[in-house]
Amino acid sequence: MSLAKITQVKALALAVPGDDIDTDRIIPARFLRCVTFDGLGEHAFRDERTGPDGKERPHPMNSAQAGRIAAAKQGVMVVGFNFGCGSSREHAPQSLWRFGFTAFVGGSFAEIFFGNSTTLGVPCLTLSKEDLAECDAFVRANPNVEVTVDVEKLTVSAGVKSWKADIAASARDGLVNGKWDPIADLLEGADSVAKTAGGLAYVAGK
Amino acid sequence: MAKTLFQKVWEAHTVRKLPNGQTQLFIGTHLIHEVTSPQAFGMLRDLGLKVKYPQRTFATVDHIVPTNELKEPYSDPIAQEMIEALRKNTKDYGIRFFDTTTGTQGIVHMVGPEQGITQPGTTIACGDSHTATHGAFGAIAFGIGTTQVRDVLATQTLALSPLKVRRIEVNGKLAPGVYAKDVILHIIRVLGVNGGIGFAYEYAGSTFDGFSLEERMTVCNMSIEGGARCGYVNPDQKTFDYIKGKPFAPKAADWDAAVARWASFASDAGCQYDDVKVFKAEDIRPTVTWGITPGQAVFIDEKMPALETLNAADRQTAEDAYAHMKLAPNTAIKGTKVDVCFLGSCTNGRISDLREVAKYLKGRKVSSSVKAIVVPGSQLTAIQAVHEGLDKIYIEAGFEWRGAGCSMCLAMNPDKLVGDQLCASSSNRNFKGRQGSQTGRTVLMSPLMVAAAAITGVVSDAREVFKV
Numbered sequence: 008m009s010l011a012k013i014t015q016v017k018a019l020a021l022a023v024p025g026d027d028i029d030t031d032r033i034i035p036a037r038f039l040r041c042v043t044f045d046g047l048g049e050h051a052f053r054d055e056r057t058g059p060d061g062k063e064r065p066h067p068m069n070s071a072q073a074g075r076i077a078a079a080k081q082g083v084m085v086v087g088f089n090f091g092c093g094s095s096r097e098h099a100p101q102s103l104w105r106f107g108f109t110a111f112v113g114g115s116f117a118e119i120f121f122g123n124s125t126t127l128g129v130p131c132l133t134l135s136k137e138d139l140a141e142c143d144a145f146v147r148a149n150p151n152v153e154v155t156v157d158v159e160k161l162t163v164s165a166g167v168k169s170w171k172a173d174i175a176a177s178a179r180d181g182l183v184n185g186k187w188d189p190i191a192d193l194l195e196g197a198d199s200v201a202k203t204a205g206g207l208a209y210v211a212g213k
Numbered sequence: 214m215a216k217t218l219f220q221k222v223w224e225a226h227t228v229r230k231l232p233n234g235q236t237q238l239f240i241g242t243h244l245i246h247e248v249t250s251p252q253a254f255g256m257l258r259d260l261g262l263k264v265k266y267p268q269r270t271f272a273t274v275d276h277i278v279p280t281n282e283l284k285e286p287y288s289d290p291i292a293q294e295m296i297e298a299l300r301k302n303t304k305d306y307g308i309r310f311f312d313t314t315t316g317t318q319g320i321v322h323m324v325g326p327e328q329g330i331t332q333p334g335t336t337i338a339c340g341d342s343h344t345a346t347h348g349a350f351g352a353i354a355f356g357i358g359t360t361q362v363r364d365v366l367a368t369q370t371l372a373l374s375p376l377k378v379r380r381i382e383v384n385g386k387l388a389p390g391v392y393a394k395d396v397i398l399h400i401i402r403v404l405g406v407n408g409g410i411g412f413a414y415e416y417a418g419s420t421f422d423g424f425s426l427e428e429r430m431t432v433c434n435m436s437i438e439g440g441a442r443c444g445y446v447n448p449d450q451k452t453f454d455y456i457k458g459k460p461f462a463p464k465a466a467d468w469d470a471a472v473a474r475w476a477s478f479a480s481d482a483g484c485q486y487d488d489v490k491v492f493k494a495e496d497i498r499p500t501v502t503w504g505i506t507p508g509q510a511v512f513i514d515e516k517m518p519a520l521e522t523l524n525a526a527d528r529q530t531a532e533d534a535y536a537h538m539k540l541a542p543n544t545a546i547k548g549t550k551v552d553v554c555f556l557g558s559c560t561n562g563r564i565s566d567l568r569e570v571a572k573y574l575k576g577r578k579v580s581s582s583v584k585a586i587v588v589p590g591s592q593l594t595a596i597q598a599v600h601e602g603l604d605k606i607y608i609e610a611g612f613e614w615r616g617a618g619c620s621m622c623l624a625m626n627p628d629k630l631v632g633d634q635l636c637a638s639s640s641n642r643n644f645k646g647r648q649g650s651q652t653g654r655t656v657l658m659s660p661l662m663v664a665a666a667a668i669t670g671v672v673s674d675a676r677e678v679f680k681v
Contacts, residue, residue, distance in 0.1 A: 025529070025530070025533070026407075026526055026529070026530055027406055027407065027506050027530055029506075029642075029644045031623075031642070031644040031645070031646060031647050032644060032645055032646065035646055035651070036276075036623045036624060036625045036647075036649070037624075037625065037649070039248050039276075039625060040277060040291045040292070040295065040625060041291075042251035042252070042255075042294065042295060042298050043251070043252060043255060044252055044359075054645070054646045054651035058651075059632070059650075059651055059652055087526075088407060088526070089406060089407035089410070089440065092406060092407065092440065092506075093342065093437070093438075093642060093644060094341075094342050094623075094642075095249070095340060095341055095342040095356035095357060095358055096248075096249065096358075097249065097252075097340075097358035097359040097360060098359075100358075115407060115410060117407075117410065117440065118410060118411070118440075118442050119342060119356055119357070119358060119437075119442065122357075122358060122361070123358035123359075123360065123361075126358065126360045126361070127360070175374065176233075176234060177231075177233040177234045177235045177372075177374055178233075180232075180233035180234060181233045184232075184233070186232070186233060188360070189231065189233075189235075189364065189371075189372035190260070190363070190364060190367065190368075192231050192232065192233075192237070192372065193237060193364055193367070193368040193370050193371075193372060194262075194367065194368055196228055196229055196231075196237050196368070196370065197265075197368070199228045199229045199237070200228050200237070200239060200265075200368060200369060200370055202228075203226065203227070203228045203239045204239060204266070204369070206225075207225065207226070207239065207241060208470070208471070208474060209241060209332060209334075209335060209463075209471075210239075210241055210266075210269065
């Protein structure tokens with residue numbers, strides 16, 4: 008299986024502020040009542056975007072900027088700390104990715120969300136608290152300026168600004184080498200897997 | 214060299230180092246349910262792959278099952294479609310399915326322990342973040358995404374990086390009316406909802422030593438709410454006694470060897486931890502959440518925090534929380550009107566929870582302004598509870614007695630809050646909209662505190678209501 012090498016995402020950005028944004032908020036549980044991921048994009052942040060009366064609420068995902076990202080199927084979401092906490096539902100990054108987001112920049116990411124995103128080929132880069140605040144402010148003030156998320160050089164830059172970014176070394180390695188989906192590597196290890204399994208009493212039925 | 218349980222289990226299950234530096238880790242036990250597995254089976258079919266070790270995967274159905282309708286087809290066609298998909302997938306690939314007709318169906322994190330599938334020194338993965346529950350047995354158990362469910366089905370392995378280990382020690386005896394749920398809510402309140410990122414939590418100390426396996430499960434269950442993907446308690450005699458005689462427990466001749474093996478996985482004396490935090494049991498009081506994250510919690514007799522006492526980042530989340538919860542800073546949460554009471558979930562839907570509440574519920578009545586439901590976490594729990602006559606106690610008190618499932622913990626079935634109803638809940642998450650209404654409000658607490666709220670119609674101190 009040959010995958011694209013994801014060294015860089017250059018796209019318009021949208022700031023979705025707030026810490027501890029959980030995956031129930033990203034994709035409410037009622038949209039998990041499905042057997043495929045198809046169509047999840049339109050439900051991203053559904054209950055934040057739409058009130059109980061069915062009317063649109065003020066939310067970044069309802070902005071013209073979000074519409075441009077959805078049309079381009081390419082975009083950077085700038086988020087806060089502990090983004091994607093809570094439920095392990097892969098439906099969360101799937102919905103944001105299907106909406107059009109191809110990279111995340113934040114203060115920190117919940118681990119399961121991080122793994123689910125990078126396995127989709129969607130990098131999650133972290134910035135320091137100060138740099139994140141500056142990046143967030145820049146993105147709001149300059150919606151027409153593309154943001155470059157450089158996975159190889161570990162920077163996030165826009166216009167003349169550039170911030171030092173970070174991502175787990177293994178995730179970076181997978182993305183830039185086109186091996187972000189681990190299935191090929193895992194399948195390749197079948198003989199070693201059998202050996203390990205044979206050495207585990209509870210698996211070997213001992 | 215002295216090692217932690219985490220290190221020992223990790224080493225025993227390491228297949229090899231992957232080119233990107235991660236470990237290919239063998240997953241001894243894989244649990245699946247109807248919500249996060251259908252897409253994984255779809256991916257398998259698309260890639261033309263088989264299930265490599267079908268006997269190492271176990272399935273049940275829990276999230277979408279209605280709890281007040283036991284006959285199929287369910288009135289909800291989507292629920293029916295999802296259960297049918299799991300039936301087909303498990304049949305096609307030869308996976309054991311604890312289906313609704315077996316009398317063993319239930320929340321996936323209850324089925325594993327009940328069947329003796331959950332064992333010390335093993336790795337357990339499931340497409341569900343509350344998989345850490347199984348850590349109560351000294352397993353390394355964690356939630357995974359759907360693509361990873363595919364990886365486990367196809368290879369019985371995952372690509373992972375090791376975690377750091379934080380020992381969380383709680384010593385001493387809990388006061389009457391204070392429960393395992395209060396302990397974990399307190400830990401999360403102090404260490405934060407993101408404090409555990411990058412860590413496995415090892416729960417230790419005399420309080421956990423004294424806990425039953427069911428109490429340990431309550432604590433491990435909510436590790437993810439503190440940001441820790443997995444949490445565990447070292448296995449001891451209580452662990453072995455719990456497993457003994459369960460359907461999948463090692464039998465006669467194998468038992469002693471299994472116990473010796475399990476015991477050897479416990480963290481060694483003098484092993485190095487990446488961090489240690491120590492709590493005193495007597496400092497912990499009945500705890501309730503007031504906000505929209507499980508870390509936004511206070512003791513029942515405390516006021517909710519004043520905004521000016523919080524740092525800038527916490528303050529923003531708190532303002533959002535107060536607005537959603539329709540509560541005022543610097544006031545008491547005690548006395549807040551409650552509309553719904555939910556007793557159940559993989560945190561607190563076990564037989565010990567139902568017994569403890571029933572002890573105090575006899576002769577009491579649910580407030581006329583409250584809808585109260587009790588949802589046993591599994592069919593085996595429900596059967597046992599009925600056998601003991603617990604259902605009658607709940608029904609006489611005015612609770613609705615339901616069938617097994619996840620129910621109102623996440624409201625994927627018809628059990629939902631309506632409008633801005635406030636729910637006193639024994640579950641694990643108080644996120645906005647979690648219980649099925651986007652304006653619905655959740656206050657997390659122990660099962661006995663849920664019962665106290667049901668009786669008084671307001672958030673109450675169970676110690677006063679029941680003279681504990």
